[in-house]
Amino acid sequence: MICIGNIKLPDFPLLLAPMEDVSDPPFRHVCKQQGADMLYTEFVSSEGLIRHAVKSMKKLDIFENERPVGVQLFGSDIDSMREAAIVAEKVNPDLIDINYGCPVKKVACRGAGAALLQDIPKMVSMTAEIVKSVSAPVTVKTRLGWDDSTLNVVEAAERLQDIGIKAITIHGRTRKQMYKGDADWTLIGEVKNNPRIHIPVFGNGDVNSPAKAAEMKNRYGIDGIMLGRAAIGYPWIFREIKHYLATGQLLPPPTLNERLDSCRTHLLKSIEWKGEKLGILEMRRHYTSYFKGMENFKETRLKLVTTDSYAEIMAMLENIGVRYAEAV
Ligand SMILES: Cc1cc2nc3c(=O)[nH]c(=O)nc-3n(C[C@H](O)[C@H](O)[C@H](O)COP(=O)(O)O)c2cc1C
Structure with missing residues (x-):
């Protein structure tokens, strides 16, 4: 069993990634039906939430039958993020996840998402404020670093664990890579195998088949995998991976x-x-x-x-x- 604070997940859980304009309740529902163990909302703007903007508030819609489900927040201002976490907690999510990975300009160039990888002290302060302000477990989703010369996820993971996050998901690319090139899981494995780290470490990036999931599990020893693009239009990827990991057999494709x-x-x-x-x-x-x-x-x-x-x-x-x- 894998525990994220008080959330109990089966061994080697498969998580549905937060994806803007994709991971809404209807999509989450079909992924859950096919075996996703935990779901996340699309990222929600902290500035939108503290102003109760309709679009942001709508993203907080979560339903009993999708639990455990996390709300993901992004923003650049510590006070706004803290207030937004308090607003988000009112809908009673199972956890609150912080986005320190989004590479797109409108987010990362305004000091949010992956931008925090350039300022680990601020990332730590922001996270600490949120951890102190809510009772739900707080988790983080991030990348390897800003670019090839600042691969600081190992340091970030240690410091974030120290101030109380309950799990970390790492996408095996830098901000500079955006979605280009292949995801490199080496540093994800390093975080997982760091003796200082005891929280669950989930790997993310390019897993699109049962064989690839098994390869990542065996090679890097991570606690579970987060799946994004492979689930779009193909929610069966969850059951296919689960079946393969349990039996070594490939399920036939959906009829x-x-x-x-x-x-x-x-x-x-x-x-x-x-x-x-x-x-x-x-x-x-x-x-x-x-x-x-x-x-x-x-x-x-x-x-x-x-x-x-x-x-x-x-x-x-x-x-x-x-x-x-x-x-x-
Ligand atoms: C359309 C789309 C929207 C995304 N939106 C978010 C988001 O809101 N929050 C987030 O943390 N990551 C977001 N991501 C990144 C994914 O969560 C994931 O890290 C990335 O796609 C790599 O995983 P994959 O190779 O399994 O797709 C998005 C990715 C895509 C393709």
């Missing part, structure tokens, strides 16, 4: 009916959560991934992403079931 079922559930949950108009609109970005690899799908996809009618979409999904049943 067409399973793909359709998850797609329908995702759509229904989107509509439930955002209303029919927005739910249908925001679901559009997911169809391509759900039906990746299907031949002659272009025309159907185009129809799926242009209709506004729920009934029509459901009829199209029904039709896909009939048309492709033999092909898959």
